[in-house]
Amino acid sequence: MAFSLESILGLSLGILAYISLYLGKGIQKYAIEGYKDRGKYSGKGKNTGIWIFGTLLTSAYMFIQWIALFFAPINLIAPIEGLGLIVLVAFSYYILKESISKFQMGGIALIIIGTILITLLSSNPSDVTFSTLNVELFILISLVIIIIEIIILLATKYYKLKAIGLIFGLIAGTFMAFQTVSKRITAIPNTLLSTVFIIITIIMALLTLLITQYAFTKAKANLIVPCSTSSSIILAVLIGLVSLNEQFNIFQFIGIALLILGIILLTGFSSESKKNNTLDI
Secondary structure, eight states, X not given: OOOOHHHHHHHHHHHHHHHHHHHHHHHHHHHHHHHHOTTTSOOHHHHHHHHHHHHHHHHHHHHHHHHHTTTSOHHHHGGGHHHHHHHHHHHHHHTSOOOOOHHHHHHHHHHHHHHHHHHHTOOOOSOOOGGGOOHHHHHHHHHHHHHHHHHHHHHHHHTTOTTHHHHHHHHHHXXXXXXXXXXXXXXXXXXXXXXXXXXXXXXXXXXXHHHHHHHTTTSOHHHHHHHHHHHHHHHHHHHHHHHSOOOXXXXXXXXXXXXXXXXXXXXXXXXXXXXXXXXXX
Protein backbone atom coordinates (compact mmCIF):
# COMPACT_ATOMS: atom_id res chain seq x y z
CA MET A 1 0.00 0.00 0.00
CA ALA A 2 1.01 3.65 -0.34
CA PHE A 3 1.32 4.89 3.21
CA SER A 4 -0.04 8.35 3.99
CA LEU A 5 2.03 10.71 6.11
CA GLU A 6 -0.45 10.18 8.96
CA SER A 7 -0.11 6.39 8.77
CA ILE A 8 3.69 6.59 8.76
CA LEU A 9 3.61 8.89 11.79
CA GLY A 10 1.14 6.62 13.59
CA LEU A 11 3.19 3.51 12.80
CA SER A 12 6.40 5.18 13.98
CA LEU A 13 4.78 6.28 17.24
CA GLY A 14 3.28 2.82 17.69
CA ILE A 15 6.70 1.19 17.38
CA LEU A 16 8.11 3.74 19.84
CA ALA A 17 5.24 3.01 22.27
CA TYR A 18 5.83 -0.74 22.35
CA ILE A 19 9.61 -0.29 22.58
CA SER A 20 8.99 1.96 25.59
CA LEU A 21 6.64 -0.61 27.16
CA TYR A 22 8.85 -3.67 26.82
CA LEU A 23 12.15 -1.89 27.43
CA GLY A 24 10.59 -0.54 30.61
CA LYS A 25 9.63 -4.07 31.62
CA GLY A 26 13.20 -5.22 31.00
CA ILE A 27 14.58 -2.40 33.14
CA GLN A 28 12.10 -3.22 35.92
CA LYS A 29 13.25 -6.81 35.78
CA TYR A 30 16.89 -5.70 35.92
CA ALA A 31 16.13 -3.72 39.09
CA ILE A 32 14.23 -6.63 40.67
CA GLU A 33 17.14 -8.95 39.97
CA GLY A 34 19.34 -6.37 41.68
CA TYR A 35 17.35 -6.70 44.88
CA LYS A 36 17.82 -10.46 44.73
CA ASP A 37 21.57 -10.36 44.05
CA ARG A 38 23.24 -7.43 45.81
CA GLY A 39 26.67 -8.75 44.85
CA LYS A 40 25.95 -8.37 41.16
CA TYR A 41 24.11 -5.06 41.25
CA SER A 42 25.07 -2.17 43.51
CA GLY A 43 22.85 -0.67 46.16
CA LYS A 44 19.19 -0.70 47.13
CA GLY A 45 18.75 2.99 46.34
CA LYS A 46 20.21 2.58 42.87
CA ASN A 47 17.96 -0.38 42.15
CA THR A 48 14.93 1.61 43.28
CA GLY A 49 15.85 4.44 40.92
CA ILE A 50 16.30 1.98 38.05
CA TRP A 51 12.90 0.42 38.78
CA ILE A 52 11.25 3.86 38.83
CA PHE A 53 12.84 4.68 35.47
CA GLY A 54 11.50 1.41 34.04
CA THR A 55 8.07 2.19 35.43
CA LEU A 56 8.11 5.63 33.80
CA LEU A 57 8.90 4.00 30.45
CA THR A 58 6.04 1.51 30.79
CA SER A 59 3.71 4.36 31.77
CA ALA A 60 4.82 6.48 28.80
CA TYR A 61 3.65 3.67 26.51
CA MET A 62 -0.01 4.40 27.26
CA PHE A 63 0.21 8.00 26.06
CA ILE A 64 2.51 7.37 23.06
CA GLN A 65 0.24 4.59 21.79
CA TRP A 66 -2.76 6.84 22.38
CA ILE A 67 -1.28 9.52 20.11
CA ALA A 68 -0.36 6.86 17.52
CA LEU A 69 -4.00 5.75 17.32
CA PHE A 70 -5.01 9.27 16.32
CA PHE A 71 -3.05 8.79 13.10
CA ALA A 72 -3.32 5.09 12.23
CA PRO A 73 -5.96 2.33 12.46
CA ILE A 74 -6.01 -0.32 15.18
CA ASN A 75 -5.07 -3.18 12.88
CA LEU A 76 -1.89 -1.30 11.96
CA ILE A 77 -0.89 -0.37 15.52
CA ALA A 78 -1.96 -3.31 17.73
CA PRO A 79 -0.04 -6.10 15.89
CA ILE A 80 3.32 -4.35 16.23
CA GLU A 81 3.25 -5.17 19.94
CA GLY A 82 5.15 -8.29 18.90
CA LEU A 83 8.14 -6.10 17.99
CA GLY A 84 8.23 -4.91 21.59
CA LEU A 85 8.76 -8.49 22.73
CA ILE A 86 11.80 -8.72 20.42
CA VAL A 87 13.22 -5.62 22.12
CA LEU A 88 12.70 -7.26 25.51
CA VAL A 89 14.46 -10.46 24.40
CA ALA A 90 17.39 -8.40 23.06
CA PHE A 91 17.57 -6.52 26.38
CA SER A 92 17.50 -9.78 28.31
CA TYR A 93 20.25 -11.23 26.11
CA TYR A 94 22.65 -8.28 26.19
CA ILE A 95 21.95 -6.82 29.64
CA LEU A 96 20.58 -9.68 31.73
CA LYS A 97 22.83 -12.23 29.97
CA GLU A 98 19.99 -14.65 29.29
CA SER A 99 20.42 -17.13 26.45
CA ILE A 100 18.30 -17.17 23.30
CA SER A 101 17.08 -20.57 22.12
CA LYS A 102 16.58 -21.71 18.53
CA PHE A 103 12.82 -21.62 19.15
CA GLN A 104 13.09 -17.97 20.16
CA MET A 105 15.09 -17.14 17.04
CA GLY A 106 12.35 -18.77 14.99
CA GLY A 107 9.77 -16.78 16.94
CA ILE A 108 11.59 -13.54 16.18
CA ALA A 109 11.62 -14.38 12.46
CA LEU A 110 7.88 -15.16 12.47
CA ILE A 111 7.04 -11.95 14.32
CA ILE A 112 9.00 -9.88 11.82
CA ILE A 113 7.42 -11.61 8.81
CA GLY A 114 3.93 -11.37 10.32
CA THR A 115 4.36 -7.69 11.16
CA ILE A 116 5.59 -6.91 7.64
CA LEU A 117 2.58 -8.66 6.10
CA ILE A 118 0.14 -6.83 8.37
CA THR A 119 1.59 -3.35 7.91
CA LEU A 120 2.52 -3.39 4.22
CA LEU A 121 -0.85 -4.78 3.14
CA SER A 122 -3.02 -2.48 5.28
CA SER A 123 -5.60 -0.59 3.24
CA ASN A 124 -7.34 1.44 5.96
CA PRO A 125 -7.56 5.24 5.94
CA SER A 126 -5.64 6.99 8.71
CA ASP A 127 -8.64 8.99 9.93
CA VAL A 128 -11.67 7.68 11.79
CA THR A 129 -15.12 9.29 11.71
CA PHE A 130 -18.32 9.07 13.68
CA SER A 131 -20.07 7.45 10.71
CA THR A 132 -17.71 4.45 10.83
CA LEU A 133 -18.32 3.82 14.53
CA ASN A 134 -20.92 1.32 15.71
CA VAL A 135 -21.12 1.95 19.47
CA GLU A 136 -23.89 -0.63 20.02
CA LEU A 137 -21.82 -3.37 18.37
CA PHE A 138 -18.74 -2.34 20.35
CA ILE A 139 -20.66 -2.62 23.63
CA LEU A 140 -22.32 -5.88 22.59
CA ILE A 141 -19.15 -7.69 21.53
CA SER A 142 -17.30 -6.40 24.62
CA LEU A 143 -20.03 -7.72 26.93
CA VAL A 144 -20.12 -11.08 25.13
CA ILE A 145 -16.35 -11.47 25.44
CA ILE A 146 -16.37 -10.52 29.13
CA ILE A 147 -19.27 -12.89 29.91
CA ILE A 148 -17.57 -15.78 28.12
CA GLU A 149 -14.32 -15.17 29.98
CA ILE A 150 -16.11 -14.91 33.33
CA ILE A 151 -17.86 -18.23 32.67
CA ILE A 152 -14.53 -19.86 31.77
CA LEU A 153 -12.92 -18.34 34.88
CA LEU A 154 -15.70 -19.57 37.19
CA ALA A 155 -15.57 -23.04 35.66
CA THR A 156 -11.80 -23.10 36.08
CA LYS A 157 -12.07 -22.11 39.75
CA TYR A 158 -14.95 -24.53 40.39
CA TYR A 159 -13.09 -27.50 38.96
CA LYS A 160 -9.80 -26.26 40.49
CA LEU A 161 -7.95 -26.39 37.20
CA LYS A 162 -4.35 -25.20 37.03
CA ALA A 163 -5.06 -22.98 34.04
CA ILE A 164 -6.48 -20.13 36.14
CA GLY A 165 -3.33 -18.05 35.67
CA LEU A 166 -3.63 -18.37 31.91
CA ILE A 167 -7.27 -17.31 32.06
CA PHE A 168 -6.31 -14.17 33.96
CA GLY A 169 -3.66 -13.59 31.30
CA LEU A 170 -6.32 -13.75 28.60
CA ILE A 171 -8.54 -11.37 30.59
CA ALA A 172 -5.65 -8.91 31.01
CA GLY A 173 -5.08 -8.99 27.24
CA THR A 174 -8.81 -8.44 26.70
CA PHE A 175 -8.79 -5.24 28.72
CA MET A 176 -5.65 -4.16 26.89
CA ALA A 177 -7.60 -4.61 23.63
CA PHE A 178 -10.54 -2.59 25.01
CA GLN A 179 -8.04 0.10 25.99
CA THR A 180 -6.59 0.19 22.47
CA VAL A 181 -9.99 0.45 20.78
CA SER A 182 -11.16 3.11 23.23
CA LYS A 183 -8.07 5.21 22.46
CA ARG A 184 -8.85 4.97 18.74
CA ILE A 185 -12.44 6.10 19.33
CA THR A 186 -11.22 9.22 21.17
CA ALA A 187 -9.72 10.32 17.83
CA ILE A 188 -13.26 10.87 16.49
CA PRO A 189 -14.03 14.62 16.47
CA ASN A 190 -16.92 14.49 18.94
CA THR A 191 -16.41 16.15 22.33
CA LEU A 192 -18.92 14.11 24.33
CA LEU A 193 -17.88 10.80 22.75
CA SER A 194 -14.18 11.54 23.25
CA THR A 195 -14.72 12.45 26.90
CA VAL A 196 -16.63 9.24 27.59
CA PHE A 197 -13.99 7.06 25.94
CA ILE A 198 -11.11 8.89 27.63
CA ILE A 199 -12.66 7.82 30.95
CA ILE A 200 -13.17 4.28 29.61
CA THR A 201 -9.53 4.17 28.46
CA ILE A 202 -8.25 5.13 31.91
CA ILE A 203 -10.47 2.51 33.57
CA MET A 204 -9.34 -0.17 31.11
CA ALA A 205 -5.68 0.76 31.68
CA LEU A 206 -6.06 0.37 35.46
CA LEU A 207 -7.86 -2.96 35.07
CA THR A 208 -5.16 -4.21 32.69
CA LEU A 209 -2.44 -3.34 35.20
CA LEU A 210 -4.22 -4.91 38.19
CA ILE A 211 -5.26 -8.10 36.41
CA THR A 212 -1.81 -8.58 34.87
CA GLN A 213 -0.10 -8.30 38.24
CA TYR A 214 -2.60 -10.73 39.78
CA ALA A 215 -2.07 -13.14 36.90
CA PHE A 216 1.67 -13.19 37.66
CA THR A 217 0.85 -14.48 41.16
CA LYS A 218 -0.96 -17.45 39.63
CA ALA A 219 1.39 -18.59 36.86
CA LYS A 220 4.85 -18.01 35.41
CA ALA A 221 5.39 -15.03 33.18
CA ASN A 222 6.42 -17.17 30.20
CA LEU A 223 2.87 -18.58 30.25
CA ILE A 224 1.04 -15.33 31.01
CA VAL A 225 2.76 -13.16 28.38
CA PRO A 226 1.80 -15.12 25.22
CA CYS A 227 -1.81 -15.41 26.42
CA SER A 228 -2.07 -11.73 27.26
CA THR A 229 -0.27 -10.39 24.18
CA SER A 230 -2.06 -12.71 21.77
CA SER A 231 -5.54 -11.93 23.09
CA SER A 232 -4.69 -8.22 23.11
CA ILE A 233 -3.71 -8.23 19.42
CA ILE A 234 -6.46 -10.55 18.17
CA LEU A 235 -9.33 -8.90 20.06
CA ALA A 236 -8.18 -5.35 19.24
CA VAL A 237 -8.13 -6.22 15.53
CA LEU A 238 -11.47 -8.08 15.75
CA ILE A 239 -13.26 -5.26 17.58
CA GLY A 240 -11.78 -2.73 15.17
CA LEU A 241 -13.18 -4.75 12.26
CA VAL A 242 -16.72 -4.98 13.62
CA SER A 243 -17.15 -1.68 15.45
CA LEU A 244 -15.01 0.74 13.42
CA ASN A 245 -15.49 -0.84 10.00
CA GLU A 246 -11.76 -1.39 9.52
CA GLN A 247 -10.67 -3.66 6.68
CA PHE A 248 -8.49 -6.76 6.87
CA ASN A 249 -7.46 -9.02 4.00
CA ILE A 250 -6.46 -12.70 3.92
CA PHE A 251 -2.73 -11.96 3.84
CA GLN A 252 -3.04 -9.85 6.98
CA PHE A 253 -4.87 -12.72 8.71
CA ILE A 254 -1.93 -14.94 7.74
CA GLY A 255 0.34 -12.26 9.22
CA ILE A 256 -1.64 -12.34 12.49
CA ALA A 257 -1.34 -16.15 12.63
CA LEU A 258 2.45 -15.97 12.10
CA LEU A 259 2.67 -13.20 14.70
CA ILE A 260 0.82 -15.18 17.37
CA LEU A 261 2.88 -18.32 16.67
CA GLY A 262 6.03 -16.21 16.94
CA ILE A 263 4.91 -14.78 20.28
CA ILE A 264 4.31 -18.29 21.64
CA LEU A 265 7.75 -19.46 20.50
CA LEU A 266 9.45 -16.30 21.74
CA THR A 267 7.96 -16.31 25.24
CA GLY A 268 7.18 -19.97 25.82
CA PHE A 269 10.71 -21.16 25.09
CA SER A 270 12.67 -18.49 26.92
CA SER A 271 15.17 -19.23 29.65
CA GLU A 272 12.45 -18.20 32.11
CA SER A 273 10.52 -21.35 31.23
CA LYS A 274 13.26 -23.34 32.92
CA LYS A 275 12.94 -21.44 36.17
CA ASN A 276 10.17 -21.51 38.72
CA ASN A 277 9.47 -17.80 39.14
CA THR A 278 6.82 -15.21 38.31
CA LEU A 279 8.95 -12.30 37.14
CA ASP A 280 7.44 -10.22 34.36
CA ILE A 281 9.17 -10.89 31.05
